Amino acid sequence: xxxxxxxxxxxxxxxxxxxxxxxxxxxxxxxxxxxxxxxxxxxxxxxxxxxxxxxxxxxxxxxxxxxxxxxxxxxxxxxxxxxxxxxxxxxxxxxxxxxxxxxxxxxxxxxxxxxxxxxxx
Amino acid sequence: xxxxxxxxxxxxxxxxxxxxxxxxxxxxxxxxxxxxxxxxxxxxxxxxxxxxxxxxxxxxxxxxxxxxxxxxxxxxxxxxxxxxxxxxxxxxxxxxxxxxxxxxxxxxxxxxxxxxxxxxxxxxxxxxxxxxxxxxxxxxxxxxxxxxxxxxxxxxxxxxxxxxxxxxxxxxxxxxxxxxxxxxxxxxxxxxxxxxxxxxxxxxxxxxxxxxxxxxxxxxxxxxxxxxxxxxxxxxxxxxxxxxxxxxxxxxxxxxxxxxxxxxxxxxxxxxxxxxxxxxxxxxxxxxxxxxxxxxxxxxxxxx
Numbered sequence: 001x002x003x004x005x006x007x008x009x010x011x012x013x014x015x016x017x018x019x020x021x022x023x024x025x026x027x028x029x030x031x032x033x034x035x036x037x038x039x040x041x042x043x044x045x046x047x048x049x050x051x052x053x054x055x056x057x058x059x060x061x062x063x064x065x066x067x068x069x070x071x072x073x074x075x076x077x078x079x080x081x082x083x084x085x086x087x088x089x090x091x092x093x094x095x096x097x098x099x100x101x102x103x104x105x106x107x108x109x110x111x112x113x114x115x116x117x118x119x120x121x
Numbered sequence: 122x123x124x125x126x127x128x129x130x131x132x133x134x135x136x137x138x139x140x141x142x143x144x145x146x147x148x149x150x151x152x153x154x155x156x157x158x159x160x161x162x163x164x165x166x167x168x169x170x171x172x173x174x175x176x177x178x179x180x181x182x183x184x185x186x187x188x189x190x191x192x193x194x195x196x197x198x199x200x201x202x203x204x205x206x207x208x209x210x211x212x213x214x215x216x217x218x219x220x221x222x223x224x225x226x227x228x229x230x231x232x233x234x235x236x237x238x239x240x241x242x243x244x245x246x247x248x249x250x251x252x253x254x255x256x257x258x259x260x261x262x263x264x265x266x267x268x269x270x271x272x273x274x275x276x277x278x279x280x281x282x283x284x285x286x287x288x289x290x291x292x293x294x295x296x297x298x299x300x301x302x303x304x305x306x307x308x309x310x311x312x313x314x315x316x317x318x319x320x321x322x323x324x325x326x327x328x329x330x331x332x333x334x335x336x337x338x339x340x341x342x343x344x345x346x347x348x349x350x351x352x353x354x355x356x357x358x359x360x361x362x363x364x365x366x367x368x369x370x371x372x373x374x375x376x377x378x379x380x381x382x383x384x385x386x387x388x389x390x391x392x393x394x395x396x397x398x399x400x401x402x403x404x405x406x407x408x409x410x411x412x413x414x415x416x417x418x419x420x421x422x423x424x425x
Contacts, residue, residue: 074206106215106268
C-alpha cells in the first residue's frame with residue numbers, strides 16, 4: 001500500500017513536470033560587424049542582437065595595438081538590441097569586440113566578436 | 122581559465138549548502154527522535170552550538186557569493202567587488218533578491234536556535250522556534266528559484282527544484298545528527314530512530330533522485346551529446362557519488378540496522394560502531410556531493 005501510493009505520487013509528478021517546455025538561455029544571435037567578417041568601410045556603430053532581454057554592462061573595442069573609444073553606457077535594463085556609436089573612424093586592421101552581459105537568470109554572459117577592416121581603394 | 126571570483130562563488134555556495142542541510146537534516150532528526158523518545162517537543166537545542174556554527178557559516182557564504190558575483194562581472198580585480206555600477210547590477214538581479222532573502226532567513230533561524238538553546242525547557246519558545254525554522258527552510262528553498270537555470274522556467278519546475286533542494290538538505294543534513302545518535306541513544310531507541318529514518322528516506326530519496334533527473338533533462342535539453350559536455354560529465358560524477366551514497370544507505374537499512382536489535386549488549390556495541398563508521402564514510406561522500414553540486418551550478422553551463 002505504502003509503495004503503491006509512493007509510485008503513484010512519483011508517476012503523477014513526473015507526468016506533470018514533463019509537460020513543461022524546455023529551457024531557452026539568452027544568447028547573442030547576430031552582430032554588426034559579424035564575427036569573423038572582413039569589412040571594407042569603418043562602421044559608424046557596433047550592434048549586438050540577443051534572442052531575449054540582456055543587461056549589457058561592458059563593451060570594449062580592441063585593435064591590434066590599443067583599445068578604441070566607444071560611446072557605451074552600461075544598461076541596468078534588459079534589452080535585446082544594442083547599438084553603440086563609435087567615436088572615431090577605424091584604421092585598417094584586426095579588431096575584437098569584448099562584451100559582458102547578464103541574462104534574465106542572473107548568469108554572466110560574455111563573448112568576443114572578431115572582425116577585420118580592409119579598406120578598398 | 123577559472124578565476125578566483127568563480128572559486129569564491131563555489132566556496133560561498135558550499136557554505137550555504139552546509140547551512141541549509143544542517144538546518145533541514147537536524148530539525149528532521151530531532152522530530153523523528155522526539156517520536157522515538159517521547160519528548161513533548163523537538164529537542165533542537167541539543168544541536169544548538171552545531172547549528173549556530175553552520176548558520177553563521179551560511180550567512181558568511183551568502184555574503185561571499187554576492188560579492189564574488191559583483192567581482193566576476195566587474196572584471197577589474199578585488200576593487201571590482203565594490204564597484205557601484207556592478208553592485209547595483211547584482212543587487213537588482215535575482216542573485217541580489219536571493220542573497221537578501223537567504224541572509225534574513227538564516228538570521229531568523231539563528232535567532233530561533235539560540236533562543237531554544239538558551240531558554241531550556243520552554244515549550245512555547247521551542248514551538249515558536251520550530252515554526253520559525255520551518256518557515257525559514259521554505260523560504261531558503263524558494264531562494265534557489267530566484268536565479269540560475271530555473272529562474273525563467275514555469276512554477277512547476279521551480280516547485281520541483283524546491284523539492285529537490287529540500288530533499289537533498291534532508292538527506293545530507295541528517296547524517297551528522299545520526300552519527301551523533303549512534304553515540305547517545307540506547308539500543309532500542311537507536312534501532313527505532315534508524316528504522317523510521319530508513320522508512321522516510323525511501324520516499325524522500327526517491328523524490329530527490331527523480332526531481333534531479335527531470336531538472337537535468339529539462340535544463341540540458343537532454344541528448345547523448347549533452348552528457349559529453351563538461352555540464353554532463355560533472356552531472357555523471359555527481360550521479361556516481363549519489364550511487365555510492367545509495368549503496369551505503371542500502372547497507373544500513375538491510376544489514377546494519379537490523380543487527381541493532383535482538384542481540385546482547387556486546388553485539389549492539391559492535392553493530393553501533395559499524396553503523397557509526399559507515400555514516401562517517403557517508404558524510405565524507407556527501408561533502409563531495411555538495412562541492413560537485415556547487416561546481417555543477419556555478420562553473421559549467423549547458424551549451425544550447
